[in-house]
Amino acid sequence: MDRVRSGLRGLRQRFRGQGNPTVTKIRRQRALRERLWKGLPFIRLLLFTVGYIWLLVIPSPRFGQGTYIDENALQPGQVNTYWDWDDVHNADRILADLEQLRDRNASSDEIARYAVSQFEGYGIPARTQRYSFDTVTETIKGTNAYAVLQSPRASGSEAIVISASWLSRTGEGDGTLNLRGVATLLALANYLKEYSLWAKDLVFVMSDGYLDGMQAWVTTYHGEPQPNLKAESLSLQSGVIWTALNIDYPGHSFSHVGLFFDGLNGRLPNQDLLNSVSLISRYTAGIPVLVYDHIDPREDHSQPSLLPSWLPDLLKQNSDVQEFASRARNIYRSMNYQARGAASGVHGLFHQFRIDAITLFAVPAAGPHGFHALGRALESSLRTCNNLLERLHASFFFYLLVGPGTFMKIGSYLPSAVLIGTAMLFTGLGEWIRAGWADALSAPIDGGDDDKSEKAHAEQRREGPMWRRRPRPVLEPVGIMVLTHALGVVLFYAVSSSWFAASKISGPVLYLLFSAIPLVVIRAVPSVPPSHASIPSVLKAFNLCFASAVVSITSVLNFSLAATLAVFLALPLSFASTSPSSSPSSRLAKYTAYTALALGWLVLFPGEVQKAVWNWEVLRVWFAPFVCVVYVPLVLQAGLVCLLPP
């Protein structure tokens, strides 16, 4: 018993130490603080490294899992399809009409009227809708045609949209016509009318243009006016749209169906819809499925290799490396759409109204598939959507589709961006602590001639620095940050003005102007007494903390944008230096480098800028304002950290 008691006492002493427990506690706290402070650089390095490596290995074949159907009601591929060669013949007949319309350069109105006459011929009520968008560069006009097939079995409180745009998504709407897509849509309307099993209204939309027509139709349908859009109201209405399938068939035959799913502002449709259509295409219609139009070179040797030619053959033949390359291509494409908030097809316009939508893209090829296979895939997919009793709702909206049958859950890719954000946060907090302490000994002491005091000073120096707290200015750095973000708002208005679009030199002019304005403004920054922490050091701390918050929060909304921000911001912002020894000219050089990072896009990518502004004006994509109001000011602040005298 005694031994147990003494053992316990020994244990307690080991944990609490001897003597006054409070003293032990303080000692332990100090040791912990010291270790944390000493370890901070390593923690940061670790977080940065793990975050960046994680970003790089996202395409690794070791990650990801097979797709599955979460919603039991969908029952994909469980029905017999009856779409047959008669219907294919009908589609061919419509195609001939459409080709005739194309050949004689028919106007939008004429084409829409043709579609309406076809729909009405099948006994489905149909109308046209004229619209026009005013943008700073042009006025976009067009005419949509749509038809509502009322559900024979239900009250029509829900609807499914089947759509085809006049222009195909080939080359992001480069002008290739989607004739066979439209022909499929019209022939389907004729065919689906014959069945009484529809529990949802079927809405057929032939939209004009590439994205503009559908944007006009879908915003009018939901009664969300857009100031620069004039569109006729829709006289035929239906219920709440749950799902939408968009048909894109530009070639004369196709080999694969490519699934396009990225929507505006980085929104994705519920993955169940993708998985169902992919299953149906493969097993009901017998068409192989692709993510986007990416045909795997492993499957089709005529495709160019994804791997660079300088890679040794040993690696090129390695199946893991090949799989990595194929996944990396899919992820890169997807992140490219998502980060810019761009839609990869007409389906992308539906997501803003909580409609799950995808595009089935018939990848042009010499064969073997045509109207027959596509029609069957669509029929079965529509039957699956028809089965739904409630909206697709399970948390299946955050994913990266790395291959047609493989995806990554949010937990397996999100931490990469969040880790980098956390590393920035720690860097910022470290800066904040550093700004709060001054080495009392590094300051020159009075009466330096005195030999003795110099000696004492040197002696103390050897023992280490003597830290003393100093006050940190808060209002000034916050003021600078608010001002730069206000400047960002001005920049956005300038970029989206008609002057910017019209003038050739506007990019460089804005670049020079907006990198020069902070130079002038900082002359007004009040100086702080030397006993206080310097403004740039506190500004750097705040800048990093704010940037980290932006990265972490954006990652939930739009992972690709957050990852891009993390890559562009993390290191430049962390390396913004406030070293007192640098000369004004070197500080100015550093600032110039930061302005190039912040505003370089104005000069380097005028085409991208134009596209982003168009996307904002017509489709309400907030990528352009986000870059101007959040990204540019953050980098400019880092530039100011370098520029301001410490």
Added chain:
Amino acid sequence: MDSADTDFAFPALVAARLLLAFAPLPEALKYDQQLSSPLTSYSRLREGIYLFEHGVDPYSGGAFRHSPLLLSLFSTVLPLTRYTSPIIWTAADATAAWALLQIWRLRTGAKKTSRDSQIAALYLLNPYLFLPSLALSTSSLENMLCLLALMFACRGRASASLFSLASLLQLSLPSILLLAPVLLLNITRPVSRLALPRPLDASLTRTIPLLAEFFGYTALLSVASTLVCGNPLWVQKTWGASLTLPDLTPNPGLWWYFFTEMFDHFRPFFLMVFSVHLLIYVAPLCIKFQHDFLYAAFLLVGVLAVFKPYPTLSDPGLFLSMFAIFPEIYPYLRHPIVTALIHLHASLLLPLFNSLWLRQGTGNANFFYASTLVFGMGNGAALMDAIWAGLRIAIGELSEGYEVAQE
């Protein structure tokens, strides 16, 4: 800033707020769940007034939970229209900011200080305060009454102070927490004694008549309310709502999710625990800060901000803005930047997750609940830090080699 500026700064700030109130803002703001709770929502107030004016008892349904005082005020003297409402709410905020400024002046004992305009700006431009005000949430009126009660107490005008507090109690039951510090503040002085704590020298018996007066006002207002409605149903619908939580519309507080998940047979017990838990803080804070009751009141406002049954952003907003009048504690705050960062994250996450759940439909209730937890952590951190700094300041600057420990 010179003191000469202050004379212009205050009207300029109010004018800016008035402009903002009349700016074309999206209508959705009025229905935002973070800006107004079922107990403070403007649209519900309008509905109640409509029913009342058409001879239907607004308390017979489940939608209207405002005090009958607001009902009678807005259906007679101050009709709510598109033009009057923004003016009334801006005026309420301006009065509140003015009261905060007066408290600051009484606390420092100076007629004018260099921080005057800063304090007014911190109240009028605090987004947690002006957004609910733009949404016309009646929580702005509650904040005004709270600050008026404190201001009159600081002035030593007991009756005005107790009447304001009694009116506040009519609007929101949890504010009863402030009764003790306000009573005690009436018999002491509001100057900062944080650095020199000492036992209470005033006699506690002096609070008894004040307490009686407060109950008198409360009884008077309750009778008036009953007369307005013609029946006492309002008690159950307004005060009862704070105790029984009948409406589980999401809000940025900590109660709603808890009670959506709870089995019904545990509900009464946990309602009791949650309500009584609020009362626990009153005595310890008043005893510990018996040298400075204004500070105790400030801390209790913080407690309300974290643990109130139907909070809006106004409640934490009031707490954070009140930090402005205690600059002496700033050097002793332990982790101000951490608190600020949690608040930054929470204020971005709250609207984001709310819309992911309820507008975009890609998230679910757990998302928003998680963000309210972050928000609660931010407010809790601010409160804990304020308590620490308020006690720590008494020890003062430490000489080399000394450290403060909490036993």
